[in-house]
Amino acid sequence: MTLQQQIRANRWRTALLLLLFGVLIAIVLGAVYFAVDLSLLVVIGIALIAYGVIMWFASASVVASLAGAHPITRDQHPELWQAVEAAAVGAGLARTPAVYIIEDPAPNAFAAGRNPEHAYVAATTGLVDLMGARELRAVMAHEIAHVRNRDVRLMALTAVLAGALLILSDILLRVFIFGGGRNNSNNPFALIGVLVALVLAPIGAVMIQMALSRRREFLADASAAEITGDPEGMARALAVLQADTRQVGHVGRATAHLYIESPLVKGRGLLGSLGGMFQTHPRLDDRIAALEEAGGFRLDRGFLNAVPVQ
Numbered sequence: 001m002t003l004q005q006q007i008r009a010n011r012w013r014t015a016l017l018l019l020l021f022g023v024l025i026a027i028v029l030g031a032v033y034f035a036v037d038l039s040l041l042v043v044i045g046i047a048l049i050a051y052g053v054i055m056w057f058a059s060a061s062v063v064a065s066l067a068g069a070h071p072i073t074r075d076q077h078p079e080l081w082q083a084v085e086a087a088a089v090g091a092g093l094a095r096t097p098a099v100y101i102i103e104d105p106a107p108n109a110f111a112a113g114r115n116p117e118h119a120y121v122a123a124t125t126g127l128v129d130l131m132g133a134r135e136l137r138a139v140m141a142h143e144i145a146h147v148r149n150r151d152v153r154l155m156a157l158t159a160v161l162a163g164a165l166l167i168l169s170d171i172l173l174r175v176f177i178f179g180g181g182r183n184n185s186n187n188p189f190a191l192i193g194v195l196v197a198l199v200l201a202p203i204g205a206v207m208i209q210m211a212l213s214r215r216r217e218f219l220a221d222a223s224a225a226e227i228t229g230d231p232e233g234m235a236r237a238l239a240v241l242q243a244d245t246r247q248v249g250h251v252g253r254a255t256a257h258l259y260i261e262s263p264l265v266k267g268r269g270l271l272g273s274l275g276g277m278f279q280t281h282p283r284l285d286d287r288i289a290a291l292e293e294a295g296g297f298r299l300d301r302g303f304l305n306a307v308p309v310q
Contacts, residue, residue, distance in 0.1 A: 069100040087144035090227040106246035110258040111143040135237035145223035231295030242284040244309040
């Protein structure tokens with residue numbers, strides 16, 4: 001499969017997952033309609049709209065605060081700035097996103113923002129110190145690809161939708177347990193709808209968000225290879241990330257899906273045996289294999305002997 005075919009395939013899968021998200025939202029809204037009095041439903045609707053608007057416009061600053069990221073100038077980290085600028089030019093962006101740094105020895109990076117005009121790229125000091133020039137360019141091209149492909153908008157949107165669904169399911173649960181909603185005890189369809197929504201909403205929202213993240217990582221890898229013209233450089237960068245076992249210090253599950261590599265401890269036991277179902281990222285081996293197949297090369301990992309990974 002070529003890089004262009006890989007990009008198109010990932011976009012179709014993303015569209016399918018967004019359709020599933022829409023179906024889940026419809027199910028929950030139907031359950032809310034049957035379970036909650038109309039006057040309360042109006043209040044809930046206004047509150048959720050306000051929540052969505054605030055989170056949409058504040059998402060970038062919230063993510064930066066949670067990650068401990070702060071903007072830097074070109075003089076502070078010239079090599080990082082140059083890598084971001086080169087990637088932005090290669091991607092055809094109208095402007096170079098702002099560059100942020102995270103004071104953390106673990107190598108990682110992410111992009112955030114609601115659109116290319118309000119996006120930024122963040123990298124840890126560990127990534128800048130560990131990566132060679134070739135690998136650093138590839139990582140920044142990966143993050144710029146998230147900006148160009150509108151992944152930052154997509155993931156901000158899914159985070160807002162997932163948060164709204166979780167709030168709705170919590171309201172349904174409280175109404176179901178404590179009462180206060182409509183009297184639909186004689187309507188079996190209403191009861192079934194509420195029960196289905198209570199089960200599907202929290203699980204489905206999180207799993208669809210994770211699946212979207214995994215699909216977009218494959219797409220960003222392929223796009224980065226296209227931007228740089230160096231699929232092997234992208235594979236080398238992923239191999240360095242795989243070899244280094246350090247974990248980012250300040251991160252939570254709400255923002256883990258944004259990073260180039262999962263910043264959380266990998267699942268063990270039951271979670272690890274389920275093939276990464278509950279992981280926000282695909283396996284690095286799978287991502288490297290996809291680049292090898294599309295680029296027609298076989299990665300020689302001997303270069304890692306000269307990389308000071310921990």
